[in-house]
Amino acid sequence: MARRRMIQAINEALAEEMARDPRVILFGEDVEISIMGDTRGLHATFGPDRVRNTPICETVMTGMAVGAAAAGYRPICHMMYGNFLYTGMDAIANQAAKLRYMTGGQIKLPLVYMGVFGAGRSSAAQHSDAMHPVFMNLGGIKVVLPASPADAKGLLKSAIRDDNPVIFLQAAGRGGEAGEVPEEEYTIPLGVAEVKRPGRDVTLVAIGAMVRPALRAAEALAGEGVAVEVIDPRTLMPLDAETIVASVRRTGRLVVVDEARDTCSAASHIVAVATEGAWGALKAAPRRVTVPDVAIPYSPPLEKALLPDPERIAAAVRATLER
Amino acid sequence: MRTPSAINLSAEDLLALYRRMLLIRRIEERLGEDFKRGDLPGPVHLYIGEEAVATGVCAHLTDADWIASTHRGHGHFLAKGGDPRLLVAEVYGRAGGVCRGMGGSMHVADFSKGILGANGIVGGGIALAVGAALAAQLDRKGAVSVAFFGDGAANQGVLMEALNVSALWKLPLVLVCENNGFSEFSPTATVTVGAIADRAKPFGVPSAAVDGNDVIAVWQAADAAVRRARAGEGPTLIECRTYRLRGHVESEASFLAGSYRNDEEVAAWAKRDPIARLAGYLDEHGLAPASAREAIEAEIAAAVADAVAFATESPYPPADQARQFMFA
Numbered sequence: 001m002a003r004r005r006m007i008q009a010i011n012e013a014l015a016e017e018m019a020r021d022p023r024v025i026l027f028g029e030d031v032e033i034s035i036m037g038d039t040r041g042l043h044a045t046f047g048p049d050r051v052r053n054t055p056i057c058e059t060v061m062t063g064m065a066v067g068a069a070a071a072g073y074r075p076i077c078h079m080m081y082g083n084f085l086y087t088g089m090d091a092i093a094n095q096a097a098k099l100r101y102m103t104g105g106q107i108k109l110p111l112v113y114m115g116v117f118g119a120g121r122s123s124a125a126q127h128s129d130a131m132h133p134v135f136m137n138l139g140g141i142k143v144v145l146p147a148s149p150a151d152a153k154g155l156l157k158s159a160i161r162d163d164n165p166v167i168f169l170q171a172a173g174r175g176g177e178a179g180e181v182p183e184e185e186y187t188i189p190l191g192v193a194e195v196k197r198p199g200r201d202v203t204l205v206a207i208g209a210m211v212r213p214a215l216r217a218a219e220a221l222a223g224e225g226v227a228v229e230v231i232d233p234r235t236l237m238p239l240d241a242e243t244i245v246a247s248v249r250r251t252g253r254l255v256v257v258d259e260a261r262d263t264c265s266a267a268s269h270i271v272a273v274a275t276e277g278a279w280g281a282l283k284a285a286p287r288r289v290t291v292p293d294v295a296i297p298y299s300p301p302l303e304k305a306l307l308p309d310p311e312r313i314a315a316a317v318r319a320t321l322e323r
Numbered sequence: 324m325r326t327p328s329a330i331n332l333s334a335e336d337l338l339a340l341y342r343r344m345l346l347i348r349r350i351e352e353r354l355g356e357d358f359k360r361g362d363l364p365g366p367v368h369l370y371i372g373e374e375a376v377a378t379g380v381c382a383h384l385t386d387a388d389w390i391a392s393t394h395r396g397h398g399h400f401l402a403k404g405g406d407p408r409l410l411v412a413e414v415y416g417r418a419g420g421v422c423r424g425m426g427g428s429m430h431v432a433d434f435s436k437g438i439l440g441a442n443g444i445v446g447g448g449i450a451l452a453v454g455a456a457l458a459a460q461l462d463r464k465g466a467v468s469v470a471f472f473g474d475g476a477a478n479q480g481v482l483m484e485a486l487n488v489s490a491l492w493k494l495p496l497v498l499v500c501e502n503n504g505f506s507e508f509s510p511t512a513t514v515t516v517g518a519i520a521d522r523a524k525p526f527g528v529p530s531a532a533v534d535g536n537d538v539i540a541v542w543q544a545a546d547a548a549v550r551r552a553r554a555g556e557g558p559t560l561i562e563c564r565t566y567r568l569r570g571h572v573e574s575e576a577s578f579l580a581g582s583y584r585n586d587e588e589v590a591a592w593a594k595r596d597p598i599a600r601l602a603g604y605l606d607e608h609g610l611a612p613a614s615a616r617e618a619i620e621a622e623i624a625a626a627v628a629d630a631v632a633f634a635t636e637s638p639y640p641p642a643d644q645a646r647q648f649m650f651a
Contacts, residue, residue: 025457025461049461050461052492054488055484055487055488055491057484057487057488059450059480059481059484060449060450060453060481060484060485060488061450062450063447063449063450063451063453063454063481064450064451064453064454064457064488065454066450066451066454067389067391067439067450067451067452067453067454067455067456067457067458067468068454068455068457068458069454070434070439070451070454070455071389071454071455071458071459071468072458072462073457073458073461075454090444090447090481091447091450091451094443094444094447095442095444095447095450095451099432099440100648100649100650100651101425101648101649102422102425102426102430102440103421103422103425103426103430103432103434103440104420104421104422104423104424104425104426104648105423105425105647105648105651106422106432106433106434106435107434108651109651139649140649140650142650163651164650164651
């Protein structure tokens, strides 16, 4: 194992996959200088053909990725901030998500849109969305949200090798977070959840940056004699419903923590899926810990007030234990 | 038009252009009738009157080159070598269609022939063509990518982005604007300012405005643009000024309260029909006897009948196919 920051783990994944497959190309705004550090050094290593700064032009960038993938490459389109995916939405929603389907499965579209997402850094409303639910609902796009450096590396490698469009969203506030990363070659399959902490009393599903506060809440609750099982889905489309439903069938209680706005959040979908799949075993109404249906504010105390934290998560877990 | 000695096209080349335009015309006339009879499940946007554009451009391309097309895409599909049987069966919504009935008229594609597909989003194909041009540049095999789009799409911001990045990177891209006079139901002049060809100028991209109903003029402009792209000199914009003789969509009479153009205008453009014009050129210069054109007409009539028979004999796809193909 090696100690790596999230951003370093992503950088390693990109470098390893570009070295492994000459069809992998990378383009995006400022990928050469890399303001976040995740693409740093790649231009020098792989050259200007395969690593290109683009103008600020999300509409053509997202579509270019589709065309290059259809023509045989495996493009990685770096969007910088996930919010800019909205700017390039036509090619994502109308082309990437549908081209294979509407042409009767004639082609594969191996491409990755990557960017950072989420709040916590006073970046304000247009740079802080947790936009994964939008993309979960498109169909035809896989949605991956890693919660640790090791997961980020293994999942991104799988995303690049996947023959479908993948949106890879890394929590903006967690790029510097360090963790143990295997030194040997490895990948983590898309669509497989991880049980981060086993427990028999309550199932706590946490997405992306919410895994850490969820684990803290679980630790605090353990002191109260409550055994919380923390599950990180890691991939939201496709969702490993089986692992989540199996856990809820055992615990009978479910809390889902999601940094997305409440309406149609990933938490809403997971609660629906688990309720249908484990209805007979439920001992309490499942609960969601999400962000209210407002934009993300700038001022730190305002932003903090909206985001799920260990206290709110623990309170939701306790609420499922009250009869 | 120029004299035969001044153009780089033999009588055989010209007859090939004639054959391709006529194939597009006759297939689409048949689809128009089929729509009227209620035989087609969805809307069709016919290319009738604009055949010279796809034909004159695609004559320079091989299966290794890419095209991205529009919602009015049957002509591009056929001009790039798409199979009429697979096209008609697709528009019929049948399992034997080129997209197995998943896409229909607005999504006909054949990647094995470099056809990235018709596209239901106005301007949606432009960025795809830029991506294919990037792939072609990286492959270094001299392939080019052509984006066909209408005057309506010329008002989409993606055109500016495409001009900028393709000029910056010298991508092997040809941008072909089919200015057919209408953005759906709005006359182009009411929604567009300036000449579309001029939109390339600030980017230093060569551009030309040509008579889009003159297949020789289109062929010549495309010849220069494709050569330039293959040589690694970057993109070109060609504005082909043409006219949509049919409606925006075949069903429009059923929902339009009034008319957005007059019969005199349509009649005037019908006199400039690209197929009749090429026939006139062949006659005027004695390049092909009438019998040659009659033989082509008969051959195409048989091809149309064959394509329709193939389509009607093909079954509808099984219902469970609706859940397939989302992911590879």
